[in-house]
Amino acid sequence: MSVRPVRIGPVVVGASEFVVVAGPCAIESHERFDKIASLVGRAGATILRGGIHKLRTRPDSFQGLGDPAIAIVRAVRERTGMPFITEITDAQQVEALDPVVDAYQVGSRNMHNYALLKELGRAGKPVILKRGFCGRIDEWLHAAEYLVRAGTDDVILCERGIRTFETAMRNTLDLACVPYVKERSSFPVLVDPSHGTGIPSLIAPMSLAAAAAGADGIMVEVHDEPTLALSDGEQALTPAMFDELIARLEPVLGAIRRPLARESLKA
Numbered sequence: 612m613s614v615r616p617v618r619i620g621p622v623v624v625g626a627s628e629f630v631v632v633a634g635p636c637a638i639e640s641h642e643r644f645d646k647i648a649s650l651v652g653r654a655g656a657t658i659l660r661g662g663i664h665k666l667r668t669r670p671d672s673f674q675g676l677g678d679p680a681i682a683i684v685r686a687v688r689e690r691t692g693m694p695f696i697t698e699i700t701d702a703q704q705v706e707a708l709d710p711v712v713d714a715y716q717v718g719s720r721n722m723h724n725y726a727l728l729k730e731l732g733r734a735g736k737p738v739i740l741k742r743g744f745c746g747r748i749d750e751w752l753h754a755a756e757y758l759v760r761a762g763t764d765d766v767i768l769c770e771r772g773i774r775t776f777e778t779a780m781r782n783t784l785d786l787a788c789v790p791y792v793k794e795r796s797s798f799p800v801l802v803d804p805s806h807g808t809g810i811p812s813l814i815a816p817m818s819l820a821a822a823a824a825g826a827d828g829i830m831v832e833v834h835d836e837p838t839l840a841l842s843d844g845e846q847a848l849t850p851a852m853f854d855e856l857i858a859r860l861e862p863v864l865g866a867i868r869r870p871l872a873r874e875s876l877k878a
Contacts, residue, residue, distance in 0.1 A: 612793070612794065612796060612797050613797060614793065614797055614798070614799050615764065615797040615798070615799070617714075617765045617766070617767050618737070619694045619696065619713050619714045619737050620658075620693075620694025620713045621694065622657045622658055622694055622872060624799045624827050624828055625798075625799030627870070628869065628870050628872035629822060629826075629827065629860075629864050629869050629870070629871050629872060630658060630801075630827060630828030630872045631651075631655055631656045631657060631828060631829055631857070631860075631871070631872070632657075632658040632659075632660050632829065632830040633651040633654075633656035633658075633659070633830070633831050633832075633833045633853065634647060634648065634651060634656075634659045634660035634661045634832070634833060635660075635661055635662070635832060635833065635842075636661075636662055636665075636832050636834070636840065636842040636843040636847065637661065637665050637673060637675050637676075637840075637841055637842040637843075638661040638662060638675070638676055638680040638684065639676070639840075639841050640683070641683045641686065641687070643835065644661055644683055644684075644687055645683075645686070645687050645690070646835055647833055647834065647835055648687050648691050648693060649691065650833070650835065650850040650853070651833050651850075651853060652691055652693055654850070654854050655857040655860075655871055655873060656693070656853075657693065657694075657873065658693060658695075658696060658714075659687070659688070659691065659693040659694065659695050659696070660695075660696050660697065660716075660830060661680075661684065661697060662675050662697060662698055662842065663675055663676065663678075663680040663681065663684070663698075664677060664697075664698065664699070664701070665698070665700075665842055666698075666700050666718060666720050666721075672842070673841040673842050678707055681707060681708070681710075684697070684711045684712075685710070688711060694713035694714070695711060695712060696712065696713060696714040696715070696716050696739060697712055697715070698716040698717070698718045699712075699715045699716065699717065699731070700718070700721065701727070702726060702730035702731075705730060705731070705734050709736070713737070714736055714737040714765075715731055715734070715736055715738050716738075716739045716741065716769075717731065717739065717740045717741060719741050719742065719744045719746075719806075720743070722740065722741065722742060722743035722746050722750070722751065722754050723743060723746075723750070725757050728740075728754060728757040728758050728761065729757060729758075729761040731758060731761070731763070732757065732758040732760065732761020732762045732763045733761050733763075734763075735762075735763070736763075736765070737763070737765035737766070737767065738758050738763060738765065738766050739767045739768075739769050739801065739830075740754060740755055740758065740766060740767065740769065741769045741803070742768070742770050742771060742773065742785075743773075744771075744772065744773055744774045744782060745773065745774050746773070748788055748791060748792060751768065751792070752792065752795070752796055755768060755796070755798060766798050767798060767799045767801060767827075768796075768798045768799070768800045768801070769800070769801040769802070769803055769830060770784070770785055770786070770788050770800065770801070770802050770803065770807070770826075771784075771802075771803035771806040771830075772784045772785070772803070772806055772807030772808070773785055780807075780809055780810060780813070781806065781807070781808060781809025781810070781846065782807050782808070782809065783807075784802070784804060784807030784808060784817055786802065786817070786820055786821060786824045786826075788800075789802065789821065789824045789825050789826050790825050793825055799828075800825075800826050800827055801826060801827060801828045801829060801830050802818070802821035802824075802828075802829050802830070803829070803830040803831070804817035804818050804821065804831065805830070805831050805832040805843075805846050805847070805848075806846070808846070809846045810846065811837075811845075811846060811847065811848055811849075811852060814831055814846075814848060814852075815855065815859055815860075818856060818859075818860060819859060819860060819863045822864055822869070823867065828872075831848060831853070831856070832846060832847040832848065833847060833848045833849075833850065833853045834847035834848075834849070835850060837849060857871070
């Protein structure tokens with residue numbers, strides 16, 4: 612089936628260009644988020660990610676800054692000109708997040724949260740729907756249909772790895788799902804090799820494989836000092852590693868005749 616492109620700000624996902632989404636797992640401070648945004652934007656990312664609210668397995672883990680991060684996002688988004696996506700964990704967050712969010716991300720744990728999906732379908736913004744870590748492909752596509760029936764056609768699927776018997780990596784990245792769902796739906800597909808592997812050295816190889824498999828882009832975590840990160844630092848790329856990823860990615864994209872989407876920063 613042909614892909615229906617989705618526009619996130621000035622960036623189109625699912626068209627001829629390959630899109631890179633990058634940023635920290637969680638927004639920790641204005642200074643750090645602004646620095647990371649500049650670094651990933653100059654290297655080749657066109658969409659900025661960052662967690663405002665975080666669902667964590669352990670209740671004592673960092674849950675995100677919450678609403679105080681909204682002012683940080685507003686300032687960084689305005690300075691860089693990069694569209695911004697963030698995970699939404701509760702339908703009650705829509706009103707506060709709406710002014711600074713260009714697309715909402717539904718995390719793995721909420722793929723089956725149909726009340727949230729219905730609310731987002733009515734919200735008027737694109738939605739990136741991550742596959743549940745125990746979700747079958749048909750369940751993932753049915754979840755996307757909840758968004759469509761609620762009122763939005765601007766849905767992007769994101770493969771982020773599934774839980775299997777294998778424990779060497781954080782998850783098992785199912786790259787076969789990329790061509791499979793593109794044959795059976797019109798949704799663009801992103802791949803998240805950060806959550807999919809949990810191992811920084813594997814992120815670049817899996818990004819190259821994702822591009823070759825037909826993904827419309829990747830979503831990766833980048834932190835300027837991963838050892839100090841408050842969330843998922845063990846799987847974050849350093850800025851130097853992210854630069855290397857982009858350098859390795861471009862020849863693969865050239866081979867499949869798909870240019871890397873690029874947009875220069877405002878300042």
